[in-house]
Amino acid sequence: MSVKEATRYCEKAVTELCVSKNCAAFCDASYAQQDKRQALLSCKSDGTSSKLCHLKPLATSAKQSPLEALTREELIQCIAEKRDPTGQLSGRRMVEWKSIQTPSWTKLMERPKTKA
Secondary structure (H helix, E strand, O other): OOHHHHHHHHHHHHHHHHHHHHHHHHHHHHOOOHHHHHHHHHHHHHHHOOOOOOOOOHHHOOOOOHHHHHHHHHHHHHHHHHHOOOOOOOOOOOOOHHHOOOHHHHHHHHOOOOOO
């Protein structure tokens, strides 16, 4: 598969995963306290409209949210997986792109979900 074909496929697949799963998890973890209910609803509506899941150019993403970092990492891993499924040529990580975790994402998901 060419780089262009892999990129086209992965941009679509990663965005779909973000909209269907990752964005809701991000919003729940970020705005779980009850006093932030409006922010939670706004976040989720931005996710379903794919505003939060829109892939930004790497050069403009100096300060990434955990969701942006995860989405970027998924995209890179997806392209590597499509280009070298066996990992023989590139030495890519042998982790399915949908299972990739970034440190910031893991930290966010481990935070307590309610106020103490």
